[in-house]
Amino acid sequence: MADLSANFLGIKSPNPFWLASAPPSDKEYNVVRAFEAGWGGVVWKTLGEDPPIVNVNGPRYAALMSQDRRVIGFNNIELISDRPLRTNLDEIRRVKRAWPDRAMVVSLMVPVEEAAWKRILLMVEDTGADGIELNFGCPHGMSERGMGSAVGQVPEYIRRVTEWCKLYSRLPTIVKLTPNITDIRYAARAAHAGGADAVSLINTINSVMGIDLDRMTMYPSIDGFGSHGGYCGPAVKPIALNMVAEIARDAGTRDLPISGIGGITTWRDAAEFIALGCGTVQVCTAAMVYGFKIVEDLCSGLNNFMDSHGYARIEDFLGRAVASVKDWNVLNLNRVEKAVINQDSCIQCGRCHVVCEDTSHQAISASKDGKRHFEVHEEDCVGCNLCVSICPVPNTISMRALQPGEIDKRTGIEVSGDYANWTTHRNNPAAAQ
């Protein structure tokens, strides 16, 4: 039985699964239900100044679905907490007192004014909460008022507000980053420079979910008009993993703890974020799609994975995959792989053939001796992995690496086994000669 407990910036939780700052962590009732279900912690839905903001009283959410209506992507235009500040603070105090072993982090968003931050920081500290998370990510509604992602998109603002927080609060400070930027490293470096104890990412991505083609209005809309919302859910996981990896391997931020967010739905997703250096993971969409009970499945899966790999604690594999993420120009150009189709498990749908034929390198034939049969021809295969990626049967097409001494039938060149990359390639005009 692996130890799933997390110690993130000194904030302890029985497991690394925190509810992200979002509707599921909006009030005492929900958070207590989450703790009863087994969630390791919550980041309380963002507090702002009174008077509270107001939300639309119509569609706030919309989903991108697979054919059998599994949610792939999710979008919302809900703003920060729409309840009075005092109500939230009282509830946070009560819940933390009743659940001392769970992580209680409070998300904050007030205007970029030192006095405003000082005021709210003192009130939050007074609740007994374990930490604060600065919402520099919300891409809708608040950003138009100069908060949320409007701060997260300007490194100087990130740094300045982070400094105020470190000045006026003793609580660990997590800076939540927006993905709506061109290079996440600038935002992370600014947080680091401001003294942030950690970053969390990603917040949601600007999105329009679709168009109602009968009404010719964007969707979701209220009274005929819509506004871009924040996109999340399984579809954003690859974007989040990339940004996490960029921060984890950047010289300026590689020591900065990360709380990973972005489409985490299964234990595997969580383990992937941890392997890229996330000490905790935050979940929202999966809970909003399936309810709080999923934390049991997340813990069960993570525990069994860790047991089977001999990881006793989260720290045992934390960041283990970071070193595998590199810039393209150092990838080994001498490595040659070829697709192989397992004829025993191939069901002969022929998709590998047609996509290779139509969109790639014409390396998979569709018949043999007049019969339906799909086979890779190494003389044409560039090892692109397209067939592996689209094959509907698990483990039926795999990639085989040519061994040193083997001839690549496509190029006629013998595989050397030596490492060589673009920086020294003869086709690279900038290569060191």
Place this chain on the structure above:
Amino acid sequence: MNGSDIRAGRLADEEYAANFGDAHPPLNYTQALIEADRCYYCHDAPCITACPTGIDIPSFIQRIAQDNIRGAATAILEANPLGGLCARVCPTEVLCERACVRNCNESKPVEIGALQRYATDAYFAAPGAPLFIRAPDTGKVVAVVGAGPAGLACAHGLARRGHRVILFDSRPKLGGLNEYGVATYKTAGDYAQEEVRWLMSIGGIEARNGQSLGRDFTLDGLIAEHDAVFLGMGLGGVNALGVADSGLEAVRDAVDFIAELRQTPDKSRLPIGRRVVVIGGGMTAVDAAVQSRLLGAEQVTIVYRRGQEAMSASKVEQRWAQTNGVTLRFWATPKEILSGARGVTGVRFAITEAVSGKLTETGESFIVEADMVLRAIGQTYLPEAAGTRIALKGGRIATDERGRTNLAGVWAGGDCRHGGRDLTVEAVEHGKCAALDIDAVLSEARHG
């Protein structure tokens, strides 16, 4: 033995309604989307090859998934104008669904038949503008004999291409076996006629019902008066049992039994025996046996002279019969219809076996008690109606792959044509292809 307990009204009214409603409820919207998602959209899909009409199955399923019902219906009806009926009656388990690659790992193919029905039903429920528009009139007139699946498909194909069609049929209604020969629960409601109405709506087809080849007109007459002739009469004859059964009212042809059932709106008026024996091993035997049960017969037995694997009714059909309480007996051939003062009391069967492939009787026999006996041992082509000039093969009309007979200007298709498995969907393909070939020939004549 007490014989001849044959009477109507064995069941309550609501039981008749339930028994003769849809045997397999159609997919709803949600089910259709989920099932459509199972299709892998195979390249050069094996299901297309397995469909006698070559429907682009992955495309129509993809279009269901994309909420494009009209597009799905177009893909189906372009290849098979009777796609709605075929979705109901095709033995998909031996055609498209047997070829589905999902069988490999799951033994559970995509439910192609059910999806096809979903698409065609949804389209016909709200058809909108016509899918097919008749081409300008060519001035050519084609006679189509028989308004079953072959004749209808041919007539529709010709009408689309601007030819006028005179459609002859001996029965009062169009549809052939679709109307008269298929179990009621497979085409619940008035589906066969709905489909006929849609096919006829293309325009340019003049139906002449109650007109029988060889009685009311001759093939030579048709040839003389039309630019082309398509023969799709089906099989008019029924094989005899080879035992004395004449004059016994309780011994009937299963095809007549099925036809009467289909044409009787109030099923409670139909007499049925308490015990029914159906002799045969095809889909007609299953349809007759199951419907006997559904009319309230207590004991229904299908007796087939060979083993189960030789039955032409598919495994799914066999299971359907058994699920409906029909007993299947194999390796027995009828020797004698037993009767008493009150009518039929049973059938004596000789036990058979295969001796080096040849069916022989073992000398043993048994009796199955019965009040009613249904003959379903196959149908035959009656060649007299079309005259002696037309060449036959294996007792049916000989054609080339385009459906051309030995007589210039005469095509044939459906069950009366030699070759094939006597499937509705094959008859449709015959009619469809013949229409294409006739059109090509007539166009050549026009332009050449």
